[in-house]
Amino acid sequence: MSPVLADVLQVSALVVALALVHRPLGDHMAAVFSSGKHLRVEKWIYRAVGANPNADMRWPAYMRAVLAFSAVSVLFLYLLMRVQDRLPLSLGFDAISPDQAFNTAVSFTSNTNWQSYAGESAMSHLTQTGGLAVQNFASAAAGIAVAIALVRGFARSRTGELGNFWADLVRGVVRILIPISVIAAVLLVATGAIQNFAGVHEITTLTGQTQSISPGAVASQEAIKDLGTNGGGYFNANSSHPFENPNGFSNLLTIFLLLVIPFSLPRTFGTMVGSVKQGYAIVAVMASVWFVGVVLVTWIEYAHPGSASQLAGGAMEGKEQRFGEGSSSLFAVSTTMTSTGSVNSFHDSYSGLSGGVLLLGMMLGEIAPGGVGSGLYGMLIMAVIAVFVAGLMVGRTPEYLGKKIGTREIKLAACSLLVTPALVLTGTALAMATGNGESSMTNTGAHGFSEVLYAYTSASNNNGSAFAGFTADTAYHNTALGLCMALGRFLPMVFVLALAGSLAEQRPVPAGAGTLRTEKPLFSGLLIGTIMIITGLTFFPALALGPLAEGLAA
Amino acid sequence: MNNSVVNTGRVLGAALRMLLVLTVITGIAYPLAVTGVAQGLLPDQANGSIVRVEGKDVGSALVGQTWNIDGTDEPDPMWFQPRPSNSDYDPLATGSGQLGASDAVLTRTVADRKKAVAAFNGVPASEVPKDAVTGSGSAIDPHISPAYAHLQVQRIAEANGLTARQVTALVQRHTEGRTAGFLGQPHVNVLRLNLALKNLATG
Numbered sequence: 021m022s023p024v025l026a027d028v029l030q031v032s033a034l035v036v037a038l039a040l041v042h043r044p045l046g047d048h049m050a051a052v053f054s055s056g057k058h059l060r061v062e063k064w065i066y067r068a069v070g071a072n073p074n075a076d077m078r079w080p081a082y083m084r085a086v087l088a089f090s091a092v093s094v095l096f097l098y099l100l101m102r103v104q105d106r107l108p109l110s111l112g113f114d115a116i117s118p119d120q121a122f123n124t125a126v127s128f129t130s131n132t133n134w135q136s137y138a139g140e141s142a143m144s145h146l147t148q149t150g151g152l153a154v155q156n157f158a159s160a161a162a163g164i165a166v167a168i169a170l171v172r173g174f175a176r177s178r179t180g181e182l183g184n185f186w187a188d189l190v191r192g193v194v195r196i197l198i199p200i201s202v203i204a205a206v207l208l209v210a211t212g213a214i215q216n217f218a219g220v221h222e223i224t225t226l227t228g229q230t231q232s233i234s235p236g237a238v239a240s241q242e243a244i245k246d247l248g249t250n251g252g253g254y255f256n257a258n259s260s261h262p263f264e265n266p267n268g269f270s271n272l273l274t275i276f277l278l279l280v281i282p283f284s285l286p287r288t289f290g291t292m293v294g295s296v297k298q299g300y301a302i303v304a305v306m307a308s309v310w311f312v313g314v315v316l317v318t319w320i321e322y323a324h325p326g327s328a329s330q331l332a333g334g335a336m337e338g339k340e341q342r343f344g345e346g347s348s349s350l351f352a353v354s355t356t357m358t359s360t361g362s363v364n365s366f367h368d369s370y371s372g373l374s375g376g377v378l379l380l381g382m383m384l385g386e387i388a389p390g391g392v393g394s395g396l397y398g399m400l401i402m403a404v405i406a407v408f409v410a411g412l413m414v415g416r417t418p419e420y421l422g423k424k425i426g427t428r429e430i431k432l433a434a435c436s437l438l439v440t441p442a443l444v445l446t447g448t449a450l451a452m453a454t455g456n457g458e459s460s461m462t463n464t465g466a467h468g469f470s471e472v473l474y475a476y477t478s479a480s481n482n483n484g485s486a487f488a489g490f491t492a493d494t495a496y497h498n499t500a501l502g503l504c505m506a507l508g509r510f511l512p513m514v515f516v517l518a519l520a521g522s523l524a525e526q527r528p529v530p531a532g533a534g535t536l537r538t539e540k541p542l543f544s545g546l547l548i549g550t551i552m553i554i555t556g557l558t559f560f561p562a563l564a565l566g567p568l569a570e571g572l573a574a
Numbered sequence: 575m576n577n578s579v580v581n582t583g584r585v586l587g588a589a590l591r592m593l594l595v596l597t598v599i600t601g602i603a604y605p606l607a608v609t610g611v612a613q614g615l616l617p618d619q620a621n622g623s624i625v626r627v628e629g630k631d632v633g634s635a636l637v638g639q640t641w642n643i644d645g646t647d648e649p650d651p652m653w654f655q656p657r658p659s660n661s662d663y664d665p666l667a668t669g670s671g672q673l674g675a676s677d678a679v680l681t682r683t684v685a686d687r688k689k690a691v692a693a694f695n696g697v698p699a700s701e702v703p704k705d706a707v708t709g710s711g712s713a714i715d716p717h718i719s720p721a722y723a724h725l726q727v728q729r730i731a732e733a734n735g736l737t738a739r740q741v742t743a744l745v746q747r748h749t750e751g752r753t754a755g756f757l758g759q760p761h762v763n764v765l766r767l768n769l770a771l772k773n774l775a776t777g
Contacts, residue, residue: 214622267587333704
């Protein structure tokens, strides 16, 4: 079979699988977040926590709960890493330094999973499974909860109440994330991913060398790492490590996992606002952008521009033989357009232009399809902006899903939209101006700049992947990137919840002859245009200095 | 004390308790349950797909190794050679070299590797496949391309006193296609191939 045909079949299989699953999963999620019933285990949790799951929260209360939970999580993770050497299952590793512990704690709590450490030589069993992996569930469920709160803002009227954060968090974990993770983890073990709590296994090879085989509860972490669009690998090599991603099937399963919730949530959204077509208009935008990215990167990687790839006869630097260019490109686009950031090949060694597409995928705000929850609320913010733009063009007050987009709403949407570009551009500029960017580069010239730009883009958008030549473990970058991750995650959440509260208080306006039909292809097209223009205008100069300069020179 | 301080304290308390409960469920119960199932049903895979020869562990089928002359960094002509590695196949230091596709240093490295592989196998540089001159992502890639395996046949045959036809047949037997016919790309497991080679040469 030719490589191109194999890749076409692979993408087709993925799309068919997602199409088959989005409906039952999307409906299931809508039911989970609309149900008045609590499972027995959930009742037990609420009792242990002392929270009343039936108390509806207005947006300030919902926000306080999200922020309190995240703050406590950061602190807990920080302490766990600072004393891991004195706790059980330490594997003999030292405590993590203060700046790296801060960076990592924020990273996992904000669903970023940026890693300035190498897992196999830094983090104890207890830190990985009892600390970091917990946030893989919790931060993902928190993201879904905020998205659901925004959907309720559209769906509810004259109340201002957005639901109960504790109930949303617990249901996300118990009824969505854990069941899928268990199945996926067992499937991953079947392909060869490891799952043990042993020590390092020393073996002697046939040539008399000793080799240390790494242990770990890898499959269980791998499943939620991708399902929750987290991305933090058990090992430094992440999903290129054969113990995380042993073969072509595990690779496709991994890609499926990281796309399945983000691509199903628009169905949940459509169901909850009473028109699944509204959800399909959103998912069409997500899928189109993702698909164009996949085609572009795959095509460029097969064409392998760049002097080193040209001489080698292919773009296999940083890629695994069992995957090759096609399966690696599909993974790379899917991981950067969600907020996952796990990698099965190293983006730093992609050709200049492919690296640019991957960067652009994150700069879009990770909305195609984006992280679990964050992708949906990011896209809905864009939809609000698109409706507003359309309203300006025809000169009438814009409305979306029966809610007026007035001054307050558009201010909140715009604030939410501006956070990450501000962080990316000022973060990169500061790093370059202070010399901290240059001293962390592995590559030189335009590609070196791309490493810095990629780091701040990845952190601010909560992706977590890297041009990994970038030396991230310095006090400066641990601190600056930590701040980018925290602000890039929680500031938009605050604006989104405020917007949700404002929408939920409104009385619905009936659709009239002049109402923009947001369930039609015309609107999807307008939305794509809005996204491209906003992102293009914001980031084109920065992209021109990095990947475009490198790509056009090659 | 005013109301908002009490309220904030109450929310933080609930948040801490929620985190502890979730830690028990997702940080302890979940990985232990998966480990239990994995160790019960799929112990080989769960423990690293360890390969044994005469009762002794000689490696993992999923972790590449070096095949050098004992005590040196020189590749041993007796064995099939793996891809270049950023960490000499040390599983405790995984990850690739991270140089860009148009980087001058990487271009020189590829040129040097190409020359070395061609000379080592006695073939023209134009025949050297891409995986033989590029570092893998994990630095412990257990596989090489079928093309790279076939490139090494003549040298292997001479070094082990076998015929090229025998070694070619061996490579063909150990060539694995794409998973399920269309996922990933064809590959050859170097450890398994070398084990079979050892049996063939000593048998």
